[in-house]
Amino acid sequence: MIKGIDVSSYQSEKYDTEGMDFVFIKITEGRSYTNPKWVDQRKTARDAGLVTGFYHFGRAGNVTEQADYFLSKINLVAGDMLVLDWEDSGVSNASKDKWIKYVQKKRPDHKVLLYCNTDFWLNRDTTSFAGDGLWIAHYNGKPGKPGIEHPWRFHQYTDKPLDTNLAHFESRSSLRKWAGGSAE
Template identity: 75%
Template sequence: MTVKGVDVASYQPTDYSTKGLDFVFIKITEGRTYTNPKWVDQRQTARDADLVTGFYHFVRPGSMTAQADYFMSRINLVKGDMLALDWEDTGVSNAEKDSFIKYVQKKRPHTRVLLYCSRDFWLNRDTTSFAGDGLWIAYHNGKPGEPGIKHPWRFHQYKTTPMDTNTGRFDDKAALREWARSKTP
């Protein structure tokens, strides 16, 4: 009753194993100057394996619209791709987190936009409970689907070794793909 995936960044290989996976999230950008040099090849690995694909931006303090524009300028989305904001920097406020997500939703109205954050951020820093189209929660307890929160969630990152491993709250890959493709403005 769940789907399995990983998330990758520049410190993972471009030819990561896709065996048994339904989805992948790939880091593209951070702040307004960094782009993952491996993301295009990492995306090709996902596409070749027919994975549902998401892309994320690691947000830093500063202009949210400039960072969102930088992120979105790096990728040509296809229907069913997902976008996520990676909120880990304590210098980024709730209002800034919310404004980034809302701005990306406005600019990409047919694309699901999610919030990724740790359980600690969600329980102890978040004050708005705004996660765009879904919450992707990091809680490394080794128990897929048990993220330790009451709020509805879509994805749970439950372990980091040997790779960041996630589960998604969908019946199967077809249901995830349909959800990702069904966003209407």
């Protein structure tokens, strides 16, 4: 397994990348919020050679408009991953699925994933649809063992000192290849 982090406007533009292989960066929320630090946070990741993913925090409302808003902010490169952060109980399972399928259609060359916690996955999800992969949050003190039976790609296992994740890949190169990026 390999290690990574995720960052939002709560973290600095220049974060510690030592020992990390990937980073997920929050870009948007709903149809109006954009993380003011995301471009510099992406530069930090790219300068360190990390595999990058970008996420949208979904809100109740028109999910295709939210997806278009999210996609309008990004200048994607090969290997960038795209993620729906599903934490708002106002976003239905059907809306979750619609966002992921819409983004997959709009950006077919990029992996599109679902991020959620175990409560949403086990108690709100009705389709087990996570696009190209599930990024599951479960702070159970067992990194790499998120406590679900469904196959997962990423496990967010703590938020101390910041959101830290493991990915179910052998190496950074294998993640980059899976995500559609060129070999290092």
